[in-house]
Amino acid sequence: MGDFLGAVTGYPTAIYTVLLGVVVIYWVLAMLGMVDIEHSGLDVDVGVHTHADGDASDIGHLASYVVALGLNGVPFSVAVSLLVLVAWTVSCLGGEWLLPLVPTMALQLLAGTALLVASAVIAIPITAVAIRPLRGLFVSHTAVSNAALVGQLCRVVTGVVNEKDGRAEVARRGASLNIRVWATTPNALKRGSQALIVEYDEAAARYLIVAHDEQSA
Structure with a gap:
């Protein structure tokens, strides 16, 4: 030892x-x-x-x-x-x-x-x-049209989502896509939260999301 x-x-x-x-x-x-x-x-x-x-x-x-x-x-x-x-x-x-x-x-x-x-x-x-x-x-799933994901629901898979970091999963035909996301802070997003994809930033290759309940309200 x-x-x-x-x-x-x-x-x-x-x-x-x-x-x-x-x-x-x-x-x-x-x-x-x-x-x-x-x-x-x-x-x-x-x-x-x-x-x-x-x-x-x-x-x-x-x-x-x-x-x-x-x-x-x-x-x-x-x-x-x-x-x-x-x-x-x-x-x-x-x-x-x-x-x-x-x-x-x-x-x-x-x-x-x-x-x-x-x-x-x-x-x-x-x-x-x-x-x-x-x-x-x-595996990067960039073959899927980025614009096609806007308006869909996703599930947050990181502990926090802010202006710099965040990832989420989008269910598609039995599989799921892991995508880079961001959101304005403060927010209530956490691992497991349902969110809505509202915009795609082509330059940064990531999606803007908001909490699903916020969008509904």
Whole structure:
């Protein structure tokens, strides 16, 4: 147990441990509905759309690298989370089993740096393989006419809906479409609320919704 804790908190795994802590906090916030897992600043799905502030050329280059490495098809937050988890695991195992075999502190520092880089390199193909079965869960349904959804009811699936974030499901012939939505605040929308789609914002690729009871009133 002591060797494991030493590996987790020692160099180089401590770097990945901090990153893993950030990932855990992010997913806790996601489960509370405070962040949208698909609103990650960079959409790495097929077609590579950018929704982030900053230079579009730089974002496009980053997206092209992500696609080339096989990390596309899921929200960027999912890809990064898996990448950090795998790199942390590889680094932790190396720190527990291999670094103690290195005789001197100077050599351990050098070996630790090599392990830091190697863990990230090894994590990329492993993450790419792990992502493949997840891609079907994040299929974009942009083939359906966006205007056709205006006037239909939807069910909110995030904890909150505000001017920045929100998602909802629209039932269509036994299936459901998961769409990006927003609403003016304050509002009473929460997970499970019924809402009416009143407008589609083509530039932002999202829908304006209002609570169904508000519209009825």
